[in-house]
Each structure stands twice: as C-alpha cells, then as structure tokens.
Amino acid sequence: xxxxxxxxxxxxxxxxxxxxxxxxxxxxxxxxxxxxxxxxxxxxxxxxxxxxxxxxxxxxxxxxxxxxxxxxxxxxxxxxxxxxxxxxxxxxxxxxxxxxxxxxxxxxxxxxxxxxxxxxxxxxxxxxxxxxxxxxxxxxxxxxxxxxxxxxxxxxxxxxxxxxxxxxxxxxxxxxxxxxxxxxxxxxxxxxxxxxxxxxxxxxxxxxxxxxxxxxxxxxxxxxxxxxxxxxxxxxxxxxxxxxxxxxx
Numbered sequence: 001x002x003x004x005x006x007x008x009x010x011x012x013x014x015x016x017x018x019x020x021x022x023x024x025x026x027x028x029x030x031x032x033x034x035x036x037x038x039x040x041x042x043x044x045x046x047x048x049x050x051x052x053x054x055x056x057x058x059x060x061x062x063x064x065x066x067x068x069x070x071x072x073x074x075x076x077x078x079x080x081x082x083x084x085x086x087x088x089x090x091x092x093x094x095x096x097x098x099x100x101x102x103x104x105x106x107x108x109x110x111x112x113x114x115x116x117x118x119x120x121x122x123x124x125x126x127x128x129x130x131x132x133x134x135x136x137x138x139x140x141x142x143x144x145x146x147x148x149x150x151x152x153x154x155x156x157x158x159x160x161x162x163x164x165x166x167x168x169x170x171x172x173x174x175x176x177x178x179x180x181x182x183x184x185x186x187x188x189x190x191x192x193x194x195x196x197x198x199x200x201x202x203x204x205x206x207x208x209x210x211x212x213x214x215x216x217x218x219x220x221x222x223x224x225x226x227x228x229x230x231x232x233x234x235x236x237x238x239x240x241x242x243x244x245x246x247x248x249x
Contacts, residue, residue: 003028003166003196004049009063011044011053018044020220022063026213031188031197033211033228035204036243040217042200046168049198050085051078085166086159091175092151094143094158099126099135102143102154106162121161128194129157130187149180153187160195167191169199173206185210204244208232216240 004026011019019041026032026049034042047053048065051072065072072081095102103122104112112118122139126132131153135146143154152172159167173181188210191197201207207214208228215225216239224237235241 001028002026003067005064005066006045007064007066009045009048009065010061011041011048012058012060013056014058018220019048022222024215024222024225026196026198028196029192029194030212031192031199031210032213032215033207034198034200034215034217035202035207036217036223038202039219041220042215042217043170045217046170046198046200049166049168050082050087052082052087054078083162084164085168086162086164088152088155088159088167088169088172090171092148092155094146094151094154097143098140099143099146099154100139103157103161106158125157125161126154128160128190129153130183130190131157147180149176149183152176152180152184156184156187156191164195166196166198169197171200171202174202181206204232216243218243 002025006022006024006026009019009022010017022045034046036042044053048061053059053061061073067076067081067084070076095105097105100122103125104118107118107121112121123132126135131150134150143151146154156167173184176184185206188197192212199211211228213225214228214231216223216231218239224231224235224240231240232244235244
C-alpha cells in the first residue's frame with residue numbers, strides 16, 4: 001500500500017520549472033530517500049507533500065498528489081494535511097521553552113489540558129524519539145540546554161506527539177556530528193514501524209543505510225527510483241550510476 005501517489009507533477013516558481021512530470025509512489029511505513037545534487041528538486045518535492053510550497057509566492061502546480069487516495073490539492077484540508085505530515089528540518093528548531101513544553105505544545109494548541117494525558121503523550125513521544133532516558137529527570141529544563149543531536153530528537157518527539165501518519169525530514173542530520181547522526185539513523189529503524197518516513201539527504205551512504213526505497217533526482221526530473229540496494233548496486237540509468245560513483249554532483 002502507498003501513502004502517496006504522485007502523478008504527472010509539474011511545479012513552477014514563476015517561469016522557472018522546478019519539477020518536471022514527476023511520477024512516484026511512496027510506500028506506507030517504509031523509509032523513502034530523495035537523493036541528488038543541490039537544486040535538483042528533491043526538497044521542493046518533499047515540501048509538496050505537505051503543501052508548504054503554498055506559502056511561496058508565484059508557485060504553480062500541475063498534476064496530482066494523492067494521499068491514501070485523496071488529492072491533497074483538492075480533497076484535503078491543508079491544516080489537517082499538515083497535522084498528518086509532520087516535518088523535521090535541517091537545523092534543530094526547538095521552541096524557546098522547556099523540554100516538556102516543546103513536546104506538549106501541539107497537543108495543548110489542540111485543546112488538550114489534562115495533565116495526566118499530556119504527561120503520557122510527552123513520555124510516549126520522547127520514548128519514540130529515543131530521548132526519554134536522557135531527559136526524564138530534567139523535563140522542565142530549557143530545551144536550548146540540550147546538545148544539537150538531542151535537540152533534533154526533541155523536534156522529532158514534538159512531531160511524534162501530534163500522532164502524524166507521515167514524517168518528512170529535510171536533511172535532518174546535515175548540521176549534526178557523526179555520533180548524533182548515527183543516533184538519528186538508529187531512530188529511523190523504529191520510526192518506520194509506525195510512520196511513513198520521507199527523507200531528503202545529500203549523503204548517499206546515509207540513504208543506503210536507512211532507506212527501503214531511493215529516488216534519484218536531477219535538474220527537476222525523477223531519473224530513477226526503486227529498491228535502495230538496486231539503485232546503488234545496479235542502477236538502470238547511466239546518470240544514476242554517474243552520480244553514485246562520484247562522476248558529478
């Protein structure tokens with residue numbers, strides 16, 4: 001079963017076409033990686049999945065993006081879509097408040113006030129982000145006191161707390177050191193059990209380690225997609241082979 005089915009998708013920033021006739025299915029409860037050189041369209045496509053591109057002036061879209069059968073541009077309320085599709089950004093962006101309040105923020109905004117309910121949600125989300133054991137004794141300390149890797153896992157916990165179906169990650173480890181990166185990658189093994197995960201990464205080694213499926217983009221086109229191991233060991237397109245072997249990019 002697929003979470004997303006993308007058909008004949010074109011996206012324009014003014015006169016510039018950033019995505020060209022994209023055809024891609026994103027399977028449910030798997031990790032799909034988008035790879036390719038800078039400016040190839042992978043982050044643009046990621047932001048299309050929760051309609052964040054709507055916030056950019058001059059954007060035009062043709063084609064369709066369906067989420068579990070419903071066209072997200074005509075059949076789905078954008079606020080509900082963004083609740084179902086959590087987003088983790090390149091740099092950790094915790095709110096300027098305590099660890100606890102960061103995780104509880106979204107649920108409080110939805111009207112949840114019962115402390116026991118919030119406590120349970122916070123603990124479950126922090127456990128889901130592999131952070132609970134490190135912060136359980138300082139939940140009311142400021143989030144800025146965490147390391148960069150811990151802050152990024154806190155942002156993942158904040159996303160999990162909203163109980164989304166999908167977690168979108170835009171280069172979530174590019175600002176982290178190798179040890180913190182490894183922790184995030186380990187976390188992905190658990191996240192795929194409960195969520196559809198789509199990650200943009202510049203690291204081909206990372207894509208190969210964590211992704212079930214990989215899609216390679218070049219100059220706004222989807223060149224090739226398939227099982228990760230096949231993409232890296234037996235690509236069908238010579239451009240894919242050239243990119244993963246370092247001939248360009």
